[in-house]
């Protein structure tokens with residue numbers, strides 16, 4: 237194989253491009269936007285905000301892949317004094333320690349949880365109804381769904397364990413995720429990948445294998461294939477810059493309903509000007525709820541824990557992430573049931589809602605590796621067939 241085309245220049249597209257170029261293939265990436273990165277972009281200017289609170293988990297193969305290539309760059313560990321500022325809302329009160337029943341649940345491995353049962357039923361058997369509900373709400377930090385209890389127990393337990401494991405798996409590239417994108421783009425560039433931005437693809441090329449590394453809805457339109465759907469979450473996002481005040485929590489996790497607020501400057505001072513703090517919140521909302529409902533819940537959480545925050549605001553941004561936070565699996569399904577990577581005729585899907593394992597963006601990485609390996613393998617076996625003929 238001499239050439240491969242990648243549609244989409246987010247994490248999946250860049251991973252596919254680097255992997256194929258490392259195998260000696262000529263790669264062209266088409267990205268519709270004027271910059272690379274997709275959902276891993278970071279705002280430019282005085283406040284460097286990722287699209288919602290974003291953490292890189294260290295436990296999966298994508299972390300090894302990135303670190304082997306020196307692509308993560310400096311990460312920002314959470315200082316111990318800040319880690320001690322984790323707060324949990326439980327029964328309307330702020331507390332510092334998780335309920336015992338939640339800790340009990342964390343001892344159960346992800347493999348102990350069945351895929352064909354909903355998380356709330358399974359977790360209630362393990363730790364009682366109250367612990368199960370608290371755990372479901374905590375897990376929302378890594379799955380962005382308004383009701384994690386109704387999802388597959390295996391799916392939720394894996395995310396719960398990885399989000400709560402000590403030492404913390406969640407890491408943050410210094411300067412935001414855009415720095416990771418820049419490093420990946422530089423690696424691709426050095427390998428000779430041709431990257432065309434402002435280059436929206438409307439019709440797939442037929443003269444090269446193609447990795448479609450867009451969101452699943454964009455892939456559905458591009459491939460004109462209505463079967464390309466999967467369940468996802470809806471999350472209201474609130475970003476704030478606040479004038480600093482000693483004692484603001486580092487994280488506020490809501491155990492009464494799904495919701496997470498994180499002062500991202502606690503782990504990385506460079507994200508806001510001196511004297512200011514960057515605070516990012518994500519509140520998963522139900523299909524009938526509006527962005528305003530989610531923002532109102534975020535503001536209520538802030539009222540509980542961030543004294544006088546309303547008078548301290550220097551910058552504010554709101555958004556709704558609808559189906560942009562990766563796949564969620566309902567009972568009776570697993571990642572294997574999502575849209576397959578191999579679409580036939582030399583077309584392969586990569587992204588965070590396709591059939592690949594992992595948490596959040598790990599699915600995009602893993603599917604990109606599979607897509608390229610299938611594309612290369614298919615070509616090699618085709619050559620063998622020709623030789624035999």
Ligand SMILES: Cc1cc2nc3c(=O)[nH]c(=O)nc-3n(C[C@H](O)[C@H](O)[C@H](O)COP(=O)(O)OP(=O)(O)OC[C@H]3O[C@@H](n4cnc5c(N)ncnc54)[C@H](O)[C@@H]3O)c2cc1C
Nearest residue numbers: 244246247248268274275288290291437587588596597600
């Ligand atoms: C609020 C929020 C919080 C998140 N938090 C985390 C977290 O903490 N940890 C984590 O691991 N993940 C997190 N994620 C998920 C992570 O951001 C995504 O999994 C990842 O960025 C997806 O990368 P991708 O390349 O698959 O897709 P995208 O980033 O969507 O990239 C697809 C690219 O394709 C381009 N494109 C689309 N159509 C075309 C076309 N026709 N032609 C050319 N280009 C096209 C788009 O412009 C885009 O740049 C979060 C996501 C959100 C929204």
